[in-house]
Amino acid sequence: MSLLELLAVLFSAAGVWLTGRRAVLCWPVMLVASVLYGAVFLRAHLYADTALQGVFAALSVYGWWGWLRGVQDAGAVQVVRPPRGVLVRGVLLSGVVGVLLGAGLQEWTDDPNPLLDAVLSVFSILGQVWMARRYLACWLIWLGVDVLYTGLFLVRELYLTAGLYAVFVALAAFGWMQWQAVQPERLAQKAPDTINEV
Secondary structure (H helix, E strand, O other): OOHHHHHHHHHHHHHHHHHHOOOOOHHHHHHHHHHHHHHHHHHOOOHHHHHHHHHHHHHHHHHHHHHHHOEOOOOOEOOEOOOHHHHHHHHHHHHHHHHHHHHHHHHHOOOOOHHHHHHHHHHHHHHHHHHHOOEOOHHHHHHHHHHHHHHHHHHOOOHHHHHHHHHHHHHHHHHHHHHHOOOHHHOEOOOOOOOOOO
Protein backbone atom coordinates (compact mmCIF):
# COMPACT_ATOMS: atom_id res chain seq x y z
CA MET A 1 0.00 0.00 0.00
CA SER A 2 1.27 3.44 -0.91
CA LEU A 3 0.27 6.88 0.32
CA LEU A 4 -1.05 7.54 -3.19
CA GLU A 5 -3.36 4.50 -3.04
CA LEU A 6 -4.51 5.45 0.47
CA LEU A 7 -5.40 8.99 -0.69
CA ALA A 8 -7.20 7.56 -3.71
CA VAL A 9 -9.22 5.26 -1.44
CA LEU A 10 -10.16 8.10 0.94
CA PHE A 11 -11.21 10.50 -1.82
CA SER A 12 -13.16 7.75 -3.61
CA ALA A 13 -15.07 6.74 -0.47
CA ALA A 14 -15.82 10.38 0.37
CA GLY A 15 -17.05 11.01 -3.19
CA VAL A 16 -19.46 8.07 -3.15
CA TRP A 17 -20.73 8.98 0.33
CA LEU A 18 -21.36 12.58 -0.79
CA THR A 19 -23.16 11.26 -3.89
CA GLY A 20 -25.50 9.24 -1.69
CA ARG A 21 -26.24 12.44 0.22
CA ARG A 22 -26.99 14.17 -3.13
CA ALA A 23 -24.32 16.81 -2.44
CA VAL A 24 -22.87 18.57 -5.49
CA LEU A 25 -19.47 18.53 -3.75
CA CYS A 26 -19.24 14.82 -4.67
CA TRP A 27 -18.11 15.67 -8.20
CA PRO A 28 -14.92 17.66 -7.47
CA VAL A 29 -14.02 15.05 -4.81
CA MET A 30 -14.51 12.25 -7.35
CA LEU A 31 -12.48 14.21 -9.91
CA VAL A 32 -9.53 14.22 -7.50
CA ALA A 33 -10.11 10.51 -6.76
CA SER A 34 -10.02 9.70 -10.49
CA VAL A 35 -6.72 11.52 -10.97
CA LEU A 36 -5.21 9.76 -7.96
CA TYR A 37 -6.44 6.33 -9.05
CA GLY A 38 -5.20 6.99 -12.58
CA ALA A 39 -1.70 7.35 -11.11
CA VAL A 40 -2.14 4.23 -8.93
CA PHE A 41 -3.24 2.08 -11.87
CA LEU A 42 -0.54 3.49 -14.14
CA ARG A 43 2.11 2.49 -11.59
CA ALA A 44 0.53 -1.00 -11.43
CA HIS A 45 0.63 -1.27 -15.27
CA LEU A 46 -3.17 -1.60 -15.40
CA TYR A 47 -3.59 0.48 -18.54
CA ALA A 48 -7.29 -0.15 -19.19
CA ASP A 49 -8.10 0.88 -15.62
CA THR A 50 -5.86 3.94 -16.04
CA ALA A 51 -7.79 4.95 -19.17
CA LEU A 52 -11.08 4.34 -17.35
CA GLN A 53 -10.03 6.86 -14.69
CA GLY A 54 -9.56 9.42 -17.46
CA VAL A 55 -13.13 8.77 -18.58
CA PHE A 56 -14.29 9.09 -14.96
CA ALA A 57 -12.46 12.42 -14.62
CA ALA A 58 -14.23 13.75 -17.72
CA LEU A 59 -17.58 12.42 -16.47
CA SER A 60 -16.94 14.10 -13.10
CA VAL A 61 -16.79 17.46 -14.86
CA TYR A 62 -19.96 16.56 -16.79
CA GLY A 63 -21.72 15.42 -13.60
CA TRP A 64 -20.66 18.53 -11.72
CA TRP A 65 -22.12 20.74 -14.45
CA GLY A 66 -25.32 18.65 -14.65
CA TRP A 67 -25.89 18.55 -10.92
CA LEU A 68 -25.41 22.29 -10.55
CA ARG A 69 -28.40 22.60 -12.87
CA GLY A 70 -30.42 20.03 -10.86
CA VAL A 71 -30.22 21.54 -7.37
CA GLN A 72 -33.53 22.13 -5.63
CA ASP A 73 -34.30 25.09 -3.40
CA ALA A 74 -33.50 22.92 -0.35
CA GLY A 75 -29.96 22.45 -1.64
CA ALA A 76 -30.27 18.77 -2.59
CA VAL A 77 -30.03 17.49 -6.14
CA GLN A 78 -33.24 16.29 -7.78
CA VAL A 79 -33.46 12.55 -8.49
CA VAL A 80 -34.70 11.55 -11.95
CA ARG A 81 -36.61 8.40 -12.91
CA PRO A 82 -36.15 8.02 -16.66
CA PRO A 83 -38.50 5.97 -18.84
CA ARG A 84 -37.92 2.21 -18.81
CA GLY A 85 -36.80 2.28 -22.46
CA VAL A 86 -33.82 4.48 -21.59
CA LEU A 87 -32.73 2.02 -18.91
CA VAL A 88 -33.20 -1.08 -21.07
CA ARG A 89 -31.30 0.46 -23.99
CA GLY A 90 -28.46 1.48 -21.68
CA VAL A 91 -28.07 -1.99 -20.19
CA LEU A 92 -28.34 -3.81 -23.54
CA LEU A 93 -25.90 -1.47 -25.30
CA SER A 94 -23.43 -1.71 -22.42
CA GLY A 95 -23.63 -5.52 -22.44
CA VAL A 96 -22.93 -5.72 -26.17
CA VAL A 97 -20.07 -3.19 -26.03
CA GLY A 98 -18.61 -4.97 -22.98
CA VAL A 99 -18.57 -8.35 -24.73
CA LEU A 100 -17.01 -6.87 -27.89
CA LEU A 101 -14.37 -5.03 -25.86
CA GLY A 102 -13.67 -8.24 -23.91
CA ALA A 103 -13.12 -10.13 -27.15
CA GLY A 104 -10.67 -7.42 -28.22
CA LEU A 105 -8.81 -7.55 -24.93
CA GLN A 106 -8.58 -11.34 -25.16
CA GLU A 107 -7.23 -11.16 -28.70
CA TRP A 108 -4.76 -8.27 -28.34
CA THR A 109 -3.66 -8.13 -24.69
CA ASP A 110 -2.43 -10.35 -21.89
CA ASP A 111 -5.33 -9.36 -19.61
CA PRO A 112 -5.99 -12.38 -17.35
CA ASN A 113 -9.72 -11.54 -17.07
CA PRO A 114 -10.55 -9.83 -20.38
CA LEU A 115 -14.32 -10.31 -20.45
CA LEU A 116 -14.89 -9.36 -16.81
CA ASP A 117 -12.49 -6.43 -17.08
CA ALA A 118 -14.24 -5.12 -20.19
CA VAL A 119 -17.81 -5.61 -19.01
CA LEU A 120 -17.09 -3.98 -15.65
CA SER A 121 -15.39 -1.03 -17.34
CA VAL A 122 -18.31 -0.43 -19.69
CA PHE A 123 -20.93 -0.77 -16.95
CA SER A 124 -18.87 1.57 -14.75
CA ILE A 125 -19.12 4.19 -17.47
CA LEU A 126 -22.88 3.58 -17.69
CA GLY A 127 -23.20 3.93 -13.91
CA GLN A 128 -21.23 7.17 -13.96
CA VAL A 129 -23.29 8.62 -16.84
CA TRP A 130 -26.53 7.70 -15.09
CA MET A 131 -25.24 9.20 -11.85
CA ALA A 132 -24.39 12.43 -13.68
CA ARG A 133 -27.94 12.45 -15.06
CA ARG A 134 -29.27 11.81 -11.52
CA TYR A 135 -30.98 8.51 -12.45
CA LEU A 136 -32.04 6.50 -9.41
CA ALA A 137 -31.10 3.28 -11.25
CA CYS A 138 -27.39 4.22 -11.20
CA TRP A 139 -27.17 2.68 -7.72
CA LEU A 140 -28.31 -0.74 -8.99
CA ILE A 141 -25.56 -0.65 -11.61
CA TRP A 142 -23.00 0.32 -8.94
CA LEU A 143 -24.12 -2.48 -6.60
CA GLY A 144 -23.45 -5.13 -9.24
CA VAL A 145 -20.25 -3.55 -10.54
CA ASP A 146 -18.77 -3.04 -7.07
CA VAL A 147 -19.41 -6.63 -5.97
CA LEU A 148 -17.65 -7.97 -9.06
CA TYR A 149 -14.82 -5.43 -8.90
CA THR A 150 -14.13 -6.46 -5.30
CA GLY A 151 -13.39 -9.98 -6.50
CA LEU A 152 -11.37 -8.81 -9.50
CA PHE A 153 -9.12 -6.58 -7.41
CA LEU A 154 -8.58 -9.43 -4.92
CA VAL A 155 -7.38 -11.60 -7.81
CA ARG A 156 -5.08 -8.77 -8.95
CA GLU A 157 -3.73 -8.51 -5.37
CA LEU A 158 -4.80 -4.87 -4.96
CA TYR A 159 -6.13 -5.61 -1.49
CA LEU A 160 -6.71 -2.04 -0.31
CA THR A 161 -8.61 -1.25 -3.49
CA ALA A 162 -10.60 -4.49 -3.11
CA GLY A 163 -11.47 -3.38 0.41
CA LEU A 164 -12.55 0.00 -0.96
CA TYR A 165 -14.85 -1.68 -3.46
CA ALA A 166 -16.35 -3.79 -0.68
CA VAL A 167 -17.10 -0.51 1.12
CA PHE A 168 -18.52 0.80 -2.16
CA VAL A 169 -21.07 -2.02 -2.07
CA ALA A 170 -22.33 -0.72 1.28
CA LEU A 171 -22.19 2.89 0.06
CA ALA A 172 -24.14 1.97 -3.08
CA ALA A 173 -26.84 0.38 -0.91
CA PHE A 174 -26.82 3.55 1.22
CA GLY A 175 -27.09 5.74 -1.89
CA TRP A 176 -29.99 3.66 -3.22
CA MET A 177 -31.88 3.97 0.07
CA GLN A 178 -31.18 7.71 0.32
CA TRP A 179 -32.32 8.43 -3.22
CA GLN A 180 -35.25 6.03 -2.99
CA ALA A 181 -36.46 7.82 0.14
CA VAL A 182 -37.09 11.01 -1.83
CA GLN A 183 -40.84 11.53 -1.86
CA PRO A 184 -42.37 10.60 -5.25
CA GLU A 185 -43.93 14.05 -5.58
CA ARG A 186 -40.44 15.59 -5.23
CA LEU A 187 -38.89 13.43 -7.94
CA ALA A 188 -38.01 15.24 -11.12
CA GLN A 189 -40.25 14.71 -14.10
CA LYS A 190 -39.38 11.74 -16.26
CA ALA A 191 -36.53 12.38 -18.63
CA PRO A 192 -37.43 12.35 -22.31
CA ASP A 193 -37.30 8.89 -23.86
CA THR A 194 -35.06 9.82 -26.79
CA ILE A 195 -32.76 7.69 -28.89
CA ASN A 196 -29.76 9.75 -27.69
CA GLU A 197 -30.14 8.78 -24.03
CA VAL A 198 -28.06 5.91 -22.64
